[in-house]
Amino acid sequence: MIKVDNLSFSFPQKKLYTNISFTLEEGQHCAFIGTSGSGKSTLIDILTDPERYLYDGKLEIDPDCRIGHVSQFSQVDKTEEMTVFEYIGEQFIKIQDEITSIYAEMATTSDMDSLLEKYQSALDAFESMDGDNFENTINKQLNLANLMKLKDLNVSNLSGGEFKLIQVMKEMLSRPDLLIMDEPDVFLDFENLNALKKLINSHKGMLLVVTHNRYLLNHCFNKIIHLENTEIQEFDGRYIDYNFSLLQTKIELQELTVAEEEEIERNEHIIDNLRAIATYNSGASRGRALKARVKFQERLEARKIKAPFVDIKQPDIRFGMAHKMEDTTVVNVNDYSVSFDELLLENVNFEIKSTDKVAIIGANGTGKTTLLREIFQNNHDSIEINADVKVAYLSQLQGETLKDSNTILHEFIDAGFKTYDEIRSYLSNYGFEGEMLNQKIESLSGGEKNMLQLAKVSASQANLLLLDEPTSHLDIYTQIALDKAIEDYKGAILMISHDFYSVVNGMDYVLIIDDKTIRKMSMRKFRQMIYASHFNKDYLETEQKKKSLEMKIELALKDTDFELAKVWVDELEELIKLL
Known part of the structure; x- marks a missing residue:
């Protein structure tokens, strides 16, 4: 239904695609993957609105293909005065009201032909969405996602994760031929992530989903499109099989590379010997032999294997500390409470030691982010921070720690670096190089902004890290690098995360929100709870x-x-x- 043929596109500062080609066909549930900033969201924009972009190559979209879209940064409209049921069924209800209005007009009109045409058009739209069964269909979807309890709730009262799922349902129920979703999993808690998995797997239409979520990738897709270094690779099959195929190819290529490097080294020795001989024997045959060897060497260099999908450079994330603290309490929370329209947390008590790595776990909308932010701000009577502690904060609201109008380079001027060259050298470890350093932060992708936050946290040399959903928007390679950085860090970490892998691989214990308060839970019990409630052991x-x-x-x-x-x-x- 969609064919991309030799498409190329660039921004002034960055080339995104070079002659990329792929197809999307009926029945495919396709995962769209690639490192942060590689151009996935831009390619989605091109597919949904090709007239806005000047690109080379061909983009063929079946004229009858209807495209639905769930965007990356959708937020609840707090002024929205409709229930969840009304929001999901908005299009059905609108067409139903239109048909009712046409019936009323038929009683008085003199232009019955145009009204019948209008009626038929509305009826076709209603039938294409199975309008007669829309109430039953919405109830089924809400039950599937275990969200029936939200049916009569006002949309403005939903958490961000709940609203994202409701949006997914709304788009699915409009029955587009292709539904494109850009990171629908970001910030979803464990229960909502499982709900999203069920919605994706029950969907009968064609899907193109940008995701870096390791759990969804392994459970939801039968095709992979991988964008990397301006090129695209298609793979028909599961992500887990694609990853294994990449690993096999990596071994083969590295083996070949080692053999080629040995051949190049042997040839260099021959060239050196021929050059040494040529200094005292300038015969024509010696000159020809030397030229032939040099050309052969050039051919060897030219054919060296380039593998953009195999040898992807991981960022070098390292959380250092200016000074290590003795085994002491760094954060003490005593009888903390927080409420907005309703009480979220009450009588919260816990302490964090100087080497503790702790995850705060709880459903969407239970006050986790507010608590972490207030620990960072350190102006709440119930929160005490050790005077020797230096704190660094990564926010899920990236504008809290990054200034959109700054260039990447200027964002780091006050981060303790003495020269621009030091900043450039440091940021190259995080994938920010060359002209890209002059880009405004507002132009970066969500993953690039989170990477920049990680670079700032690392540069701070803090001994307490407050990390709010640090894996959100990050590609898989960066998630793995972050896991390693957390493992190697010698200070204290308090992290909000719904990434099971990051929690079980890097944390010492969890603080779990239970009945509006927080209790400590060992990793063994946390695993048991996750196995029982959410994921297969x-x-x-x-x-x-x-x-x-x-x-x-x-x-x-x-x-x-x-x-x-x-x-x-x-x-x-x-x-x-x-x-």
């Missing part, structure tokens, strides 16, 4: 083993021990069959 434990094997393969590749890497790959292949 066998899947998650197998996924952990898979990750361990992938790390062993990476280490074997670093040591260029390809035989050992292949042994681990065979073991990994057997494990993947269980997933």
Whole structure:
């Protein structure tokens, strides 16, 4: 239904696509992946509104193809005066009212022909959305997502995660031929993430979903489109199989690269010897031999394998500290409460030690972000911060810590660097290089903004990190780098996260919101709770083993021990069959 053929597009500061081609066909649930800032959201904009963009190549969209869209940064309109049911059924109700109005006009009109045409058009639209069953259909979707309790609630009272799911339902029920969703999983709690998984898997139409969520990627898609370094790669099949295919290719390419580098090195020795001989023997045959060897060397260099989808550079995230604290309390929360329209948290008590790594876990809209922000601001009577603590804060509202009108370079002028060159060198570790440093922050993608926040947190050399949904918008490669940085950090971390992998891989224990207060829970009990309520235990434990094997393969590749890497790959292949 959609065909992209040799499409190229650039912004003034950045080339996004070079002759990319792919197709989207009926029945496909397609995951759209790629590193942050690679141009996924821009490509979605081109698909939904091609007239706005000047691009090279062809974009063919079936004229009958209706496209629905759930955007990345949608927010609840607090002035919206309608219930959840009315919001989801808005289009149905509008057409129903139009048909009722046409009936009334028929009693008095003298132009019955045009009215009948108008009536038929409204009826066709109503039938295409199965309008006669719309109430039953909405109830089914709400039940599927376990959100029937919200049916009569005002839309303005929804949390951000609940509203995102309601939007997904609304678009799905309008039955577009293609539904495009840009990171619909961001900020969803565990229960809502499972609801999104069910909605995606029950959807009968064609889907194109931008996501970096490891759980959704492994459970929801039968096609992968991977955008990287201005190129695109298509893969028909599951993400887990695509990832395994990449790993196999990586081993093959690295083996070939090592062999080629050895060949290049041998050839360089021959060239050096021929040059040395040419200094005292200037015969024509010696000159020809030298030229031939140099040309051969150029050909070897030219054919060196370039693998944009295999060798993706991970950012080098490192959380350092200006000074390490002894084993002492860094945060003390005593009898804390917070409320807005209703009481969210009451009688909250906990303390964080100087090396504790702690996740705050709770459903959307339970006051987690407010608590973390008030710890950062340190002006609440119930919150005490140790005087020796230096705090760094990453906000899910990126405008709290980044100034949109700043360039990337200027954002770091006050971050403790002495020269522009120091800033440039530092930011290159986070993927910000060259002309990109002169871009305004407002032009960056959500993932790039979060990466910039991580760079600021790291540069602060703080000994307490407050991280609010740090994995949101981040590509998988950066999520893995962040997991490693958290593991290596020697200070205290208080993190809000709904990324199960980040919590179980990096935290010492969790603070769980339960009945408007917070209680401490061990990682063992947290796992048991997650297995019982949200995720399959066998899947998650197998996924952990898979990750361990992938790390062993990476280490074997670093040591260029390809035989050992292949042994681990065979073991990994057997494990993947269980997933």
